[in-house]
Amino acid sequence: MRYLTKTRFVLALDCLTKLYYTKNPEYADENLDDPFLESLAEGGFQVGELAKYLFCENPSVDKITLDTLDPDEAIRETNRRLLAPEVVIAEAAFCYESLLIRTDLIVKKGNRIELYEVKAKSTDEDEPGIISEKGKPGIKKAWVPYVYDVAFQKYVMVKALAARGFEVSAHLILADKNKTTTVDGLNQKFKIIKLDNGRTKIETAAGLRRVDLGDPILTIVPVDDVIERVWNEFPVPTDLDDNISFENFVRLCSDTYSNNQRLFAPIGSKCRDCQFTNSSQDNQHLKSGFLECWKEHTKYTDAVLRKNLVLELWSGKVGKRSLIRELIQKGKYLIESIDEGDICSPHAKESPAGMTPHERRMEQITRVKQGTESSYFDKQGLENEMGSWIYPLHMIDFETTMTALPFHKGRHPYEGIPFQFSHHIYEQNGKIRHAGQFLSFEPGVFPNYDFVRELKAQLENDEGTIFRYHNHENTYLNIVHSQLSHDPHPPSDKEVLLEFIEHITKSTGRSVKKWNGPRAMVDLYDLVVKYYYSPQAKGSNSIKSILPAVISDSKHLKAKYTKPVYGKGKSVHSMNFDQHVWIQQECNNDPYKTLLPLFAEYDDDRLDRSVMEFGELASGGAAMTAYNLLQFSEIPLFQREELRRGLLRYCELDTMAMVMILEAWMNWDV
Numbered sequence: 001m002r003y004l005t006k007t008r009f010v011l012a013l014d015c016l017t018k019l020y021y022t023k024n025p026e027y028a029d030e031n032l033d034d035p036f037l038e039s040l041a042e043g044g045f046q047v048g049e050l051a052k053y054l055f056c057e058n059p060s061v062d063k064i065t066l067d068t069l070d071p072d073e074a075i076r077e078t079n080r081r082l083l084a085p086e087v088v089i090a091e092a093a094f095c096y097e098s099l100l101i102r103t104d105l106i107v108k109k110g111n112r113i114e115l116y117e118v119k120a121k122s123t124d125e126d127e128p129g130i131i132s133e134k135g136k137p138g139i140k141k142a143w144v145p146y147v148y149d150v151a152f153q154k155y156v157m158v159k160a161l162a163a164r165g166f167e168v169s170a171h172l173i174l175a176d177k178n179k180t181t182t183v184d185g186l187n188q189k190f191k192i193i194k195l196d197n198g199r200t201k202i203e204t205a206a207g208l209r210r211v212d213l214g215d216p217i218l219t220i221v222p223v224d225d226v227i228e229r230v231w232n233e234f235p236v237p238t239d240l241d242d243n244i245s246f247e248n249f250v251r252l253c254s255d256t257y258s259n260n261q262r263l264f265a266p267i268g269s270k271c272r273d274c275q276f277t278n279s280s281q282d283n284q285h286l287k288s289g290f291l292e293c294w295k296e297h298t299k300y301t302d303a304v305l306r307k308n309l310v311l312e313l314w315s316g317k318v319g320k321r322s323l324i325r326e327l328i329q330k331g332k333y334l335i336e337s338i339d340e341g342d343i344c345s346p347h348a349k350e351s352p353a354g355m356t357p358h359e360r361r362m363e364q365i366t367r368v369k370q371g372t373e374s375s376y377f378d379k380q381g382l383e384n385e386m387g388s389w390i391y392p393l394h395m396i397d398f399e400t401t402m403t404a405l406p407f408h409k410g411r412h413p414y415e416g417i418p419f420q421f422s423h424h425i426y427e428q429n430g431k432i433r434h435a436g437q438f439l440s441f442e443p444g445v446f447p448n449y450d451f452v453r454e455l456k457a458q459l460e461n462d463e464g465t466i467f468r469y470h471n472h473e474n475t476y477l478n479i480v481h482s483q484l485s486h487d488p489h490p491p492s493d494k495e496v497l498l499e500f501i502e503h504i505t506k507s508t509g510r511s512v513k514k515w516n517g518p519r520a521m522v523d524l525y526d527l528v529v530k531y532y533y534s535p536q537a538k539g540s541n542s543i544k545s546i547l548p549a550v551i552s553d554s555k556h557l558k559a560k561y562t563k564p565v566y567g568k569g570k571s572v573h574s575m576n577f578d579q580h581v582w583i584q585q586e587c588n589n590d591p592y593k594t595l596l597p598l599f600a601e602y603d604d605d606r607l608d609r610s611v612m613e614f615g616e617l618a619s620g621g622a623a624m625t626a627y628n629l630l631q632f633s634e635i636p637l638f639q640r641e642e643l644r645r646g647l648l649r650y651c652e653l654d655t656m657a658m659v660m661i662l663e664a665w666m667n668w669d670v
Helices: 006-014 035-042 044-052 071-081 141-160 224-232 246-258 269-273 289-298 323-329 357-370 379-386 448-459 472-486 494-504 524-531 543-553 555-561 620-630 637-666
Strands: 086-090 093-096 099-102 105-109 112-123 167-176 190-194 200-204 218-222 393-401 417-426 432-439 466-468
Touching (some): 006 141, 044 112, 044 167, 071 086, 071 093, 093 141, 112 218, 141 167, 141 246, 224 246, 269 323, 379 524, 393 472, 393 637, 417 472, 466 472, 472 494, 524 637
Parallel strands (some): 112 167, 393 466
Antiparallel strands (some): 105 112, 393 417
């Protein structure tokens, strides 16, 4: 039997065609979200384990979890346990026809069963409700996967238990951002373990009881009324049919998956995130579901579809408008088929300097149509901006995390933690050096205030212009500003730290107090959008796309950084590299690919299984995961040290990338 599970049902909400590709060995699946690493980053497994303590004093001792993966065995054991007058079951199994679910938690009392779906999503009392009453009523987009997941589970349970007289009531269990933990190290009490068979589990300390966890930080949200409207009133939010009912959609998904059929859903902007592509040279024997969908809808050949698809068009700064959806609805599948009238906006705002968003899109379209590989760079526009800069220039980059279960007492779920920064200085005479850094990864240490103190110490020695890349650094300094402002036991230098933050940032939309600091950081991303476009980066403006593109354009960078000029005691000083070559042909001239894999010199049998998942630290997500992992003090010292070195090298490259972009522009020689 090919069972439609809750995971596959939610997948079908996004795209029905994916039911055919998922777990199909003929098709590539580039969804790299390893459940272990994902849980380290988001805390999903940990929240699920914590939720058990809402209904049980000691879940391990009481053995409430059904560990078997065999569906028939799980169903039999569930039915056996339901014979008891009262029972709590985790991972209970229910089957109706070809629908199969494993529930997070059920609590049975008499003939009533309470279903609890646990999510790592946050909620707070200031958030608007689940249902949108504007226009056509329905579930708000952000809530769709959560509500439809639990609605599907309740549907299966009601059908499976129809003959037994049970009443089923459904709830979501969410992390409550208004609550604070009253114990230290709550997160660390639920250690994430990778098993030999690839599965992920939570390991708790022996004898851990509910009383050890302090006041609850999870909240229970009843959703029966919402589910009734999902079942009987709201059309399913799918692009197949605007008026398909919940039950008809379940039946369609069930029949499609059970019979291994492929129904082609409409293509759209969602296709940009399709995991069933095949870009790896190692998997050329596997088919691309993405390509087959687009061939079906466009009738184009493989060769044509390898051109610049409309999905690559930069579509930023258009508000709620979806340019990609509009173009696909017009049958414009390739960038070369787009006319200027297709993307014009009567309400487009003009930029005070540099390219408008519309002009930037036209630069991309024109270069595709003309087959031009050269980049656009408004050197004069940038020089006008540079007139207001004060040397030395400071590049800063933060690594941060926010977890469902706080690491520290008195903190909220998903409260921001900036745990690392890197700092490069660019002198007016062209001299460059890695001037400073900060990293706090010791278990149990709340780093935020020390983070700002050290940042202040490194930036207060002059009034040089400070650069960030996009909004992340400004956002997190605003978070720390709020933490300081509302801390019931603030540090003695609270006002000094607040003044510093206000000096170098702009207040965000959620800030009660408003400010625009006299030394507010300059956004290098914004300069990219206004003054630079590279066909190599296509529609992406991420620093990991822009840096290789700038290197490709710059003779200056290639002449300088193909040599070992970077390191301790070298002409470009580093704090973490002894002698490094940033631009290497064997790494496709991408500095991020020059970062060495972690633990390369160690045999696997010497490594804790949790760290074996790290190949390299080359993304912000990986850095966040490494920090979260380092909070588990049981990791051997040499492995902690290797992760520390990896974090320092990666963050240093992020600020060096900013340096190289500016250096290329200042020495533009194309």
